[in-house]
Amino acid sequence: MTSITDFDVPFEGHTLKADHYLGRDSNRILYLHGAGGSTRHAHHLVRAALRQRGLGSVCFDAIGHGETGGTLAQSSVASRTRQAQAVLAASPLSGPLVVVGASMGAYNAIRLTEQHKVDALVLIVPGVYTPSAYGVPFGPEFSAVIRRERSWVDSDAWDILSRFEGRLLVIHAEHDAVIPLEISDRLFGAATRAASRQLHIVQGAEHNRLWSLLQETPADFDVAIDMVVNTIK
Numbered sequence: 001m002t003s004i005t006d007f008d009v010p011f012e013g014h015t016l017k018a019d020h021y022l023g024r025d026s027n028r029i030l031y032l033h034g035a036g037g038s039t040r041h042a043h044h045l046v047r048a049a050l051r052q053r054g055l056g057s058v059c060f061d062a063i064g065h066g067e068t069g070g071t072l073a074q075s076s077v078a079s080r081t082r083q084a085q086a087v088l089a090a091s092p093l094s095g096p097l098v099v100v101g102a103s104m105g106a107y108n109a110i111r112l113t114e115q116h117k118v119d120a121l122v123l124i125v126p127g128v129y130t131p132s133a134y135g136v137p138f139g140p141e142f143s144a145v146i147r148r149e150r151s152w153v154d155s156d157a158w159d160i161l162s163r164f165e166g167r168l169l170v171i172h173a174e175h176d177a178v179i180p181l182e183i184s185d186r187l188f189g190a191a192t193r194a195a196s197r198q199l200h201i202v203q204g205a206e207h208n209r210l211w212s213l214l215q216e217t218p219a220d221f222d223v224a225i226d227m228v229v230n231t232i233k
Helices: 040-052 075-091 104-115 140-146 156-161 180-191 211-215 218-232
Strands: 002-011 014-021 024-033 055-061 096-103 118-124 167-173 198-203
Touching: 002 075, 014 040, 014 140, 024 040, 024 075, 024 104, 040 055, 040 211, 055 075, 075 104, 075 198, 096 104, 104 118, 104 156, 118 218, 156 180, 167 180, 167 218, 180 198, 198 218, 211 218
Parallel strands: 024 055, 024 096, 096 118, 118 167, 167 198
Antiparallel strands: 002 014, 014 055
């Protein structure tokens, strides 16, 4: 089974563009992309590798990104969590739910564990945010809040993860100039009630060059994908 099905999700006057990579064995992964110029298509490499291993996923372009369009100023980190919930409600995913989040999407993934029973959580180059930034529309005000030195220290992510009882995998890029290793370390350390937890640091990788770097060495790529699969299964 190799087909990809596109679907639309109405959300607060917008139409979220989503797709479903159909998995042979299971279809329970919600995949959340990051900020900046990221889109659902930017994660094809990982999602295709998971699909080859029988694991289907749903991903969508958040407002201000990709085919969904709109402007970033019409959204916020909080809105992205609500968007993810809307897509989840409209998706063909079955349980138990798995959430994979990249960069900003990792924080949305963490927040989803508050409202949904999440069986496994995969956080890739994970960003976290101070609660005071959560509802601020993207733009200058949001940027001013998160660019304060170590603005993420008082994030609620640590407390939320301390209650998480599923399986956790945190993947960090060794040379990430955006996300300090301290964030990934603290996320791993906070998940004291997790059924299992693992922190994997990809040597030589950068924030926006992790999977593409791994792909240059297929054996390393397969090891990382197998970590994701083992966490999900």
